Amino acid sequence: MSNSNLQVGIIGAGAIGNIHIGAFVKAEGAEVAAIADSYLPLARQRAEEHGIGTVYGNPQELLEDTNIDAVVIGVPNQFHAALAVEALGRGKHVLLEKPMAIDSGAARSIAEAAASSGKVLMMSHQMRWKALNRAVKARIDAGDVGQVYNAKAGWFRKKGIPGWGSWFTRKDMAGGGPLIDIGVHMLDLSLYLMGNPKPVSVYGSTYAEFGPKREGIGTWGTPNWDGYYDVEDLASALIKLDNGATLSLEVSWAAHAAGLPEDPFVHLMGAKGGVSIVGDKSTYVTHADNEVVETEIAPADAEDERELMTRHFIECVRDGKEPITSALSGYTNNRILDAIYESSRTGNEVKLSWN
Numbered sequence: 001m002s003n004s005n006l007q008v009g010i011i012g013a014g015a016i017g018n019i020h021i022g023a024f025v026k027a028e029g030a031e032v033a034a035i036a037d038s039y040l041p042l043a044r045q046r047a048e049e050h051g052i053g054t055v056y057g058n059p060q061e062l063l064e065d066t067n068i069d070a071v072v073i074g075v076p077n078q079f080h081a082a083l084a085v086e087a088l089g090r091g092k093h094v095l096l097e098k099p100m101a102i103d104s105g106a107a108r109s110i111a112e113a114a115a116s117s118g119k120v121l122m123m124s125h126q127m128r129w130k131a132l133n134r135a136v137k138a139r140i141d142a143g144d145v146g147q148v149y150n151a152k153a154g155w156f157r158k159k160g161i162p163g164w165g166s167w168f169t170r171k172d173m174a175g176g177g178p179l180i181d182i183g184v185h186m187l188d189l190s191l192y193l194m195g196n197p198k199p200v201s202v203y204g205s206t207y208a209e210f211g212p213k214r215e216g217i218g219t220w221g222t223p224n225w226d227g228y229y230d231v232e233d234l235a236s237a238l239i240k241l242d243n244g245a246t247l248s249l250e251v252s253w254a255a256h257a258a259g260l261p262e263d264p265f266v267h268l269m270g271a272k273g274g275v276s277i278v279g280d281k282s283t284y285v286t287h288a289d290n291e292v293v294e295t296e297i298a299p300a301d302a303e304d305e306r307e308l309m310t311r312h313f314i315e316c317v318r319d320g321k322e323p324i325t326s327a328l329s330g331y332t333n334n335r336i337l338d339a340i341y342e343s344s345r346t347g348n349e350v351k352l353s354w355n
């Protein structure tokens with residue numbers, strides 16, 4: 001490191017870039033030294049708000065800044081791969097927003113660049129650090145659930161299309177709709193809690209019933225009514241894993257889904273017990289004396305997930321550790337997403353090989 005504190009550059013001053021700045025400002029061992037956004041006034045505004053010394057109107061200039069040790073990439077999905085590959089090639093560590101890339105080919109190029117650079121590439125999946133989810137993971141690690149053989153995960157936003165007509169709803173810029181936007185979080189969390197089995201086959205369908213009619217609009221992102229919508233607004237998939245388990249994944253940005261919670265959910269069914277996470281509540285279930293016994297799982301602390309994630313990134317850089325949200329996990333998620341889109345297009349099951 002060029003200085004005792006990790007010198008961090010933020011690429012993308014939008015909604016998520018701002019959240020990362022907040023987390024890095026609170027973290028020890030790092031400081032936000034520069035910010036870049038292709039819309040310079042926003043980068044300037046964030047710099048003023050947070051006292052960031054250097055501002056660029058182009059990410060290239062930030063990548064060329066030799067004072068910067070690590071970058072956070074929080075720009076539309078289309079740009080993740082080129083920026084991450086270049087940052088790694090220039091010897092910078094990368095904290096990369098989800099999804100890893102617009103598709104698995106681009107994700108693979110990032111994973112390869114990370115491997116050859118020897119630098120840290122960490123995916124930004126803050127849900128793994130949520131206190132409740134860490135408490136659930138501890139129960140699983142303690143052996144209370146046993147082998148998870150069936151899982152059901154998803155997130156039904158009923159009226160939540162983000163930034164209609166902006167990059168969010170364009171296939172060429174986002175790679176897809178809710179599946180790649182919020183489905184990737186649920187996929188990542190489920191596979192992590194299941195012990196990272198490898199996906200072997202995928203069957204899925206996607207639908208667009210609201211977006212093309214300009215209905216189901218939510219509050220995240222800024223709409224561009226001169227733009228367009230060519231992604232799904234609901235996806236449903238079944239993923240088979242190499243340990244014999246199945247994972248069903250269902251997500252929507254907009255849906256007529258009466259009775260289903262708006263909250264993200266993961267239900268894990270294991271040989272010894274089961275765990276359900278629905279929003280901020282988690283339940284452990286097992287059978288005793290032929291009775292169903294349910295108990296609540298409570299978080300063990302109140303640590304903020306994004307601050308913990310940021311600390312993990314700084315530690316991985318400092319200690320040369322592989323992040324738990326590794327390049328391989330990001331690539332695996334992208335492979336599954338691609339397979340769901342392909343299955344929807346072709347109507348066939350998609351087999352995944354891992355040579």
Ligand SMILES: NC(=O)c1ccc[n+]([C@@H]2O[C@H](COP(=O)([O-])OP(=O)(O)OC[C@H]3O[C@@H](n4cnc5c(N)ncnc54)[C@H](O)[C@@H]3O)[C@@H](O)[C@H]2O)c1
Pocket residue numbers: 011012013014015016017036037038039042058059073074075076077079097098099124125126181221
């Ligand atoms: N982890 C999470 O919970 C979470 C939440 C929201 C968004 N995200 C991810 O963060 C990324 C950005 O999402 P957002 O909601 O902040 O979007 P946003 O539209 O609010 O911000 C994106 C910013 O990137 C800038 N930009 C666009 N292209 C650029 C380029 N080539 N170089 C530099 N700047 C560029 C835009 O001007 C804008 O300010 C996406 O990948 C999204 O999936 C993650």
